[in-house]
Amino acid sequence: MxxxxxxxxxxxxxxxxxxxxxxxxxxxYVWDDHTEAKLVQRNLRTFYHGMALAVDYKWHGGQMETINALHERVANRIFDVFERNGGLYIKMGQVIAAQSAVLPAAYQRRARTLLDAAPAVPLASIERVFLEEYGALPNDVFAWFDPHPIASASIAQVHRARLKDTGEWVAVKIQKPAVQRQLGWDLYALRALLHMYEYLFELPLTFAADYIEMHIRKEVDFENEARNGQRAWDHLSQVSDLKDKVYIPKIYPEISTRRVLVCEWIDQAVQLTDREKITDMGLDYKEAMKISIEAFASQIFLSGFVHGDPHAGNVLVTRHPKRPNKVRVVLVDHGLYVEESERFRQQYCKLWQSLFMLDLNTMSDICAEWGIHDVDMFASITLQKPFVADKPVQQSATLKDIYEFQSGIKARLKHFLEDQAQFPRELIFLLRNMEIVRGNNKMVGSPVNRLNIMASWAVRGLDEHDHHHGLQGLWRRFVFRFTLCMMSISFWLIQLRQQTSKLLFGTTVHGFEDLVDDRMKEQMYLQYGIQIDENVFDA
The missing domain is CATH 1.20.5 (Single alpha-helices involved in coiled-coils or other helix-helix interfaces)
Known part of the structure; x- marks a missing residue:
């Protein structure tokens, strides 16, 4: 009443x-709920949770007693949004997940649940994409088209088909219909949140926004992916060590479009880290891992055109067509590539060489030019193993020490990237490449000495005029080779320990990458107060 x-x-x-x-x-809301893009829901969800976590940190970020619970809440909130929104949000989440080692343990645990997988869209949606791209249905474009996808990821799914003119089997990668409508809104939401957090927390967050956005837009353009694949093949086919060992499937640009990519079908291909299946095929999984690492090292240090997402699902192993008992590594998914400037490529080669020669002057000069002020931390990130030149190590770190570190991380980050304009944007995706490659090696027991391979290709990537001649040049080459030799001895001793333990006691001991991880976690805790979750480096 x-x-x-x-x-x-x-x-x-x-x-x-x-x-x-x-x-x-x-x-x-009802109309939006019945659309594939769901733009209203996704953006409202993003901004609501974005504001909520900002308020949560502002109100509770200064309380040491509740800091772990705060990290847990915020990590769950962020990754829940990524998973519910799907699409490009999965890609954004993976960028965070790849760098989660420097985040609190709650983020590290939650990041491991974010997978680059998504439910397939129905055939009717795929047919709509074909009508928009070709003005015809899949069965009109191909002699035969499998209506059931063989794989589905965040932005596309793959079907098997047969060409009309030649009868060849092909893999057809089809972009999900909502992606193009979501793209602009998703990138706008990401940029708005970065600006808001940069203002609220005074952290350097937006300096790389344009660079990341440019690469995300390129990744959803399948015509660009076709060009990337061809360019990568042009390089690999000219490297004498690799041209007969690494393969990129043939691309059919004449029947591909911006949203549909048609590639050669690869039979009997298994993922790089599926050790059992590779062994059952009578192939050497160690050789496969070595070839894959060399392929990506050649891109980083020789061509300067680098695959940005080399996870095991994008690195396949098959029999060599001419030598069935030999391995051939197949690289797929060429949407995300990073192009290095020639100056950066030369500097990066020199940086790796100087890391192995303990040439601190060269390291410091390069880092200074890149606007990086903590050489030891950057060297550790680059090698993905601890590097301490002359910094004293703390003997213990209490909960209070860790809290004070996390509370002061703003100042540290601002100092680390004080000169943002100088920071090479290539490093954003380059370090991601190396972290994924390292994870692949670790997943199968670290059978390959990754660091020595990378360092050798770095020196190979230096131009002739960069090499020193005379006694100085001989001494530098001796120091470099001696360092690699010592690392090789350490690596093989670890391998011997693994094999002996397995044969005599039937037990499995840590491999090289696991021991590097343990040492890295120890040093990050003792020197910087970062407590890394025990499984953060799991691939």
Whole structure:
């Protein structure tokens, strides 16, 4: 009764306006819920949770007693949004997940649940993409088209088909229809949140936004992916050590479009880290891992055109067509590539050489030019193993020490990237490449000395005029080779320990990458107060 009187006191025009607004919002929500893009829901979800976690950190970020619970809440909130929104949000989440080692343990645990997989869209949606791209249905474009996808990921799914003119089997990668409509809104939401957090927390977050956005836009352009694949093949086919060992499937640009990519079908291919299947095929999984690492090292240090997502699903192993008992490594998914400037490529080669020669002057000069002020930390990130030149190591770190570190991380990050304009944007995806490659090696027991391979290719990538001649040049080459030799001895001793333990006691001991991880976690805890979750480096 009272409520009725209160409503009657509201002017009729206001009541109608309010009812109309509520009805319009509800109608808009219902309409959006029935669309594939779900733009309204996804953006509202993003901004609501984005504001909520900012407020949560502002209100509770200064309380040491509740800091771990805060990290847990925020990590769950962020990755829940990534998973529910899907699409490009999965890609964004993977960028964070790849660098989660420097985040609190809650983020590290939650990041491991973010997979680059998504439910397949129905055939009707795929047919709509074909009608928009070709003006025809899949069965009109191909002699035969499998309606059931063989794989589905965040932005596309893959079907098997047969060409009309030649009868060749092909893999058809089809972009999900909502991706193009979501792209602009998703990138706008990401940029808006970065600006908001940079303002609220005074952290350097937006300096690489343009670079990341440019690469994300390129990744959803399958014509660009076709060009990337061809360019990568042109390089690998000219490297004498690799041209007969690494293969990129043939691309059919004449029947590919911006949203549909047609590639050669590869039979009997298994993922790089599926050790059992590779062994059952009578092939050497160690050789496969070595070839894959060399392929990516050649891109980083020789061509300067680098695959940005070399996870095991994008690195396949098959029999060599001419020598069936030999391995051939097949690289797929060429949407994300990083192009290094020639100056950066030369500097990066020199940086790796100087890391193995303990040439601190060269390391410091390069880091200074890149606007990096903590050489030891950057060297550790680059090698993905501890590097300490002359910094004293703390003997212990209490909970209070860790809290004070996390509270002061703002100042450390601002100092580390004080000169943002100088920071090479190539490093953003380059370090991701190396972290994924390291994870692949670790997953199968670290059978390959990754660091020595990378260092050898780095020196190979230096131009002739960069090599020193005379006694100085001989001494530098001796120091470099001696360092590699010592690392090789350490690596083989670890391998011997693994094999001996397995043969004599039937037990499995840590491999080279696991021991590097343990040492890295120890040093990050003792020197910087970062407590890394025990499984953060798991691939």
């Amino acid at each position: 009272i409520l009725t009187r209160l409503v009657q006191r509201i002017p009729r025009r206001t009541r109608w306006l309010t009812c109309g607004t509520v009805a319009g919002l509800y109608g808009g």
